[in-house]
Amino acid sequence: MGAGVDTGAAGDPKPNPMVGVGVIALDGACDVTGGELIFNDGGTITGPSNDAPPRNAVVAFSGSLSANISAGTSYSLNTNNTGFLTLTDTTGGMNGGYPVTFGITVESGGAEFRGVRMNGGTAAGPPPVNDAPLTILGERQGSATPGTPLLTTATFESPFAILCDTVGTTSTGLGLGYQPLSGDVQEHPFPPVGSTTIGIDSNLWFNNNGGTINGSPTLVPPNGGAYLCDLGGSILGAPSLVDGTQNTDALFENSFGCPIGANTDSSWVLWGSSYQNAFTILTGEQVAGGGFVPVTSVSSCTAGKTIVGGTDHVVPAAVTLHSTGAPETITITNDSAGPLDYASITLSSALSGFVTITGGTCTTSAGSIHSDNLAFGPGSCTIILADTGIPCAATGANHITGSATPGPGLGTLTVALNDHLIAGATEDTNGAEVAVTCTH
Structure with missing residues (x-):
């Protein structure tokens, strides 16, 4: 430096x-x-x-x-x-x-x-x-004995506390001047069964010019001074088991009113007796039109493995709807230190004509549930299911055979391509599945 x-x-x-x-x-x-x-x-x-x-x-x-x-x-x-x-x-x-x-x-x-x-x-x-x-x-990487401990892909799959020093020039989305940031970065297997992707998500405090970024005023209390931003992304390619390096992508999300509309790339190298620390450097960003270019900011970070105890969960883990009964509400809560991103929320085709999504605060298209942090608490959203009034029977023309766990009148609600495990749901190749039973 x-x-x-x-x-x-x-x-x-x-x-x-x-x-x-x-x-x-x-x-x-x-x-x-x-x-x-x-x-x-x-x-x-x-x-x-x-x-x-x-x-x-x-x-x-x-x-x-x-x-x-x-x-x-x-x-x-x-x-x-x-x-x-x-x-x-x-x-x-x-x-x-x-x-x-x-x-x-x-x-x-x-x-x-x-x-x-x-x-x-x-x-x-x-x-x-x-x-x-x-x-x-x-x-030094590893212990004093060369090759120990063994460097594996799982070595990279850890939560890190991170602190970055940045000097911004004309970098798009990241503002100007000196920009310190801190927070957590989690690396973890992408949950859908069969996936080999390592997901990355972050929750970062970002400070610049007394809490203004590109002219936008601060939104984080008390008294301003910093922004809170969620990021989601993944490792680009496989991490290196030769020299402990990796290249990553992270997309700023608009949770908490974060005004930074950037998609940035970074490169990391692990170090320490058990590879419990890292140095990282900001390398690239996406610009208008979708292309990626080298950053014009100068940014480096130090990181160390930390402990995060929160999980994502869905309540209830199974619902039953009656043709003459009241709607049911499913709540997804994010108690983890990074945002929960997903591709869509849908009902299985077996439920078509019998059960519909009638409301709630979860976005049924691609969406994100913000991280759990001290300023705002855990993120959550709801899905309201209702029976259409057409009876579902265990046998006969209205019998439903579900794709997850076979049973009378059973279908599924799928949170597709969720990037965190959701406790209470069943994970398969599509994402997190919640059992939905329709009865007459």
Whole structure:
């Protein structure tokens, strides 16, 4: 992390923020054997790879240790655990592709080092080219025994507490100036049976310019100062089990009046004795027309695994409607730390003509139920079902055979492609199923 040189001369711009996030491999014998780095120099981002279309303009991690950190550079330490580390970014994003040497100190136990840049720029001059002051913080992945614990896909499926420092320039939707944000990010298997997707959702406090974003006033009490925003998304491709990296997508949702209409991409790298921490860097965003471009903001985050205890649930888990009886209300409540997103809410075809959705606060098309947070409490919505008045019988012409659990007069209400498990419902390939029985 660092900033461009500011000489103080008239017309000289303010220091240019810079940040890089990546992985380096050290052989234990004073050689750097490779790695990968995403580097953001004042809004110009370089890195080892790109996301798949339509995000192919966005820089991403490759998941390989033979990427853009050149092998063959070195490090050295004395008996006081101080020394030098030299890195070369072959994409040219950091120091124009020329070596950068840091003076480092290793902490007790050898799991962490930190330091500052020692060498100058790439060319002489007042000042030299690419001579920005930089700091470096390095953290070990896994334990002191290489390869342990084993890095698996499940390692990534955890909730994280996250804190980000952002300097916005002309980034669409994210405002201008300094923008700190904090909150939680959950990674979890996408619930429908057979899915291999890892879902991501977040609930973030977002502060900018005293609580105004692109001219919009603050909405979060007391006394303003910040926005609360829900985000939903997924990992783009599979996470890397080689170097602990992943690339993600997150869409800001309009819960709590959040005014940020952005769809952003980030890249992460896990670290710590059990991969319980992460560094992340903002890489891309969607623009008008649907395309994705590199961000012009400079943003990096630290994250650590946290504990979230809330779940989503539906009450009641089964309903029975009578042709002469009153309507029934189903309530879905989100007690989790991220939004519950779904594609639709529908009744099975077996119930057609006998039961209908007549109201409620849940959107039957694609919808979202906001996260549970201290400012607003858990999110919830309702679905009202009513019998049409046409009798349903266990046998004969009006007998219904359901698709979930066979039985007299049985059908289902489906919350399709729900991105969280919903306690009380039965999960199948379609989503969360609630039993609906129609009787005469």
